[in-house]
Amino acid sequence: MATRNYSKKREAILQKIRSTTRHPTAEWVYHELKGEIPDLSLATVYRNIRLFKEDGEIVSVGTVDGQERFDGTVDPHGHFVCTDCSAVIDFAGDPEHTEVRDQLKEQGFLVNRVDLTAYGICSTCSGAPDGEPINNTQK
Numbered sequence: 001m002a003t004r005n006y007s008k009k010r011e012a013i014l015q016k017i018r019s020t021t022r023h024p025t026a027e028w029v030y031h032e033l034k035g036e037i038p039d040l041s042l043a044t045v046y047r048n049i050r051l052f053k054e055d056g057e058i059v060s061v062g063t064v065d066g067q068e069r070f071d072g073t074v075d076p077h078g079h080f081v082c083t084d085c086s087a088v089i090d091f092a093g094d095p096e097h098t099e100v101r102d103q104l105k106e107q108g109f110l111v112n113r114v115d116l117t118a119y120g121i122c123s124t125c126s127g128a129p130d131g132e133p134i135n136n137t138q139k
Contacts (some may be wrong), residue, residue, distance in 0.1 A: 018072030
């Protein structure tokens, strides 16, 4: 990780991303901080997010509804993306994705990293009570 000069804005951006489980966009971070940091620009948010990704401080979850989403939890874990409401939700499981790694190794691939993202309908959108399996044919 490169040594960077301390910046109150940089620290506030990183803490805002780390303090939420919503997997925010850069625009969400900007709007959340603009009230307390009036001279914050969207360009500053994007520039610092790029640095955080380079330094391994945050990870990109990917693009959801045309906007890149970020995660302040960098430990290996999976994501579920709701195709109805665009929620991005962390889920536990095998954090190293051992089964996937093993299958790829058996096929001769050298695996550096595995990111697991599942897509479907979340329990809120499906109307399923928490903890109950979701029937994918319901909406």
